[in-house]
Amino acid sequence: MSTLRVTAEQLTIVEHPNADALELAQVGLYRAVVAKGAYRTGEFAVYIPEQAVLPDPLIAELGLTGRLTGGAANRVKAVRLRGELSQGIVCRPAALDGTDLERAAAGGEDFAERLGITKWVPPVPVSMSGDVAAAPDLLPWTDIENLKRHPDIFAPGDLVTVTEKLHGTACCLTYHAGTGALDVTSKGLGAQRLALIEAPGNLYWRAVRGYGLPQLAADLARTLGASRVGIYGEVYGGGVQDLGYGIDARRELPGYAAFDVCADIGGQLTWLDPADLPVGELPLVPRLHHGPFDLDQVLGLAQGRETVSGRGAHIREGVVVRTADGTYSPVVGGRAIAKVVSDAYLTRKGGTEYE
Incomplete structure (x- = not known):
């Protein structure tokens, strides 16, 4: 089991091979589908990993209402979008406006609590x-x-x-x-x-x-x-x-x-x-x-x-x-x-x- 951390990361932007309006934002070896032109290589953004549970206001802000998984449609899961695997969410939440994301990335700051994000824990039979x-x-x-x-x-x-x-x-x-x-x-x-x-x-x-x-x-x-x-x-x-x-x-x-x-x-x-x-x-x-x-x-x-x-x-x-x-x-x-x-x-x- 991996730990849940919501961190600022430096992005590498890669062309989406099957969609003119989409690109792939790479974090480590993860890739998340993003809107074309939203980010540039070398910029910093927040990365929310799989198994993260998002609060409703953040889901609405990111335009993801009804698009996440789970009974409450609030959990991040890997999906294929136009044929490409998308793992996690890349974003810049309004709650972090004014935050120096580059400095946060260097310091390994975890934004999970600040954004109200928790780790999904499944029920046990x-x-x-x-x-x-x-x-x-x-x-x-x-x-x-x-x-x-x-x-x-x-x-x-x-x-x-x-x-x-x-x-x-x-x-x-x-x-x-x-x-x-x-x-x-x-x-x-x-x-x-x-x-x-x-x-x-x-x-x-x-x-x-x-x-x-x-x-x-x-x-x-x-x-x-x-x-x-x-x-x-x-x-x-x-x-x-x-x-x-x-x-x-x-x-x-x-x-x-x-x-x-x-x-x-x-x-x-x-x-x-x-x-x-x-x-x-x-x-x-x-x-x-x-x-x-x-x-x-x-x-x-x-x-x-x-x-x-x-x-x-x-x-x-x-x-x-x-x-x-x-x-x-x-x-x-x-x-x-x-x-x-x-x-x-x-x-x-x-x-x-x-x-």
């Missing part, structure tokens, strides 16, 4: 919710930003691993070696330092127990001398999200694929490759590339059909890219890791985005 308890010692999540927004996270030739991004719901198991206690949480609950109390019908606990994750975490903690071990994975299947990968999670064990492992060793968090653990084996997200980073190759790998089912049951959500050695990135202020979402996924109809 009963099978993915449940009673919760405080869990202050959960291992942390890593927010994964979009490579199109930050294309300089990686340098050409960096050794990276590219894995398929699955459309399920993220699950984290934190094992506490001192007590043997388990905390199981979702992305949304984990951000609130809450864990799900174990219940037979709960989707996350079904996956954790069904794939033997507690024992593997205990073995890993003992081998590494870790006080805590975190196993991060995607729980998927029909009934979880709109993409099912050939599994019906309502009638059988949901699918599970690990994408990250973290160990707390002497108070220092160490991120491990789940494909190269010293004990046990985990079901893993598919690995599509391990080698030098090439931007065009990564953008291409984000497209196409899923590989989890072995038969390309439906579109691919996208890919996740990370450096093989967990390198720090000053661009995102943390691990060098980013995602790219496929065009077909962004523009599909009837999609779900539960956390």
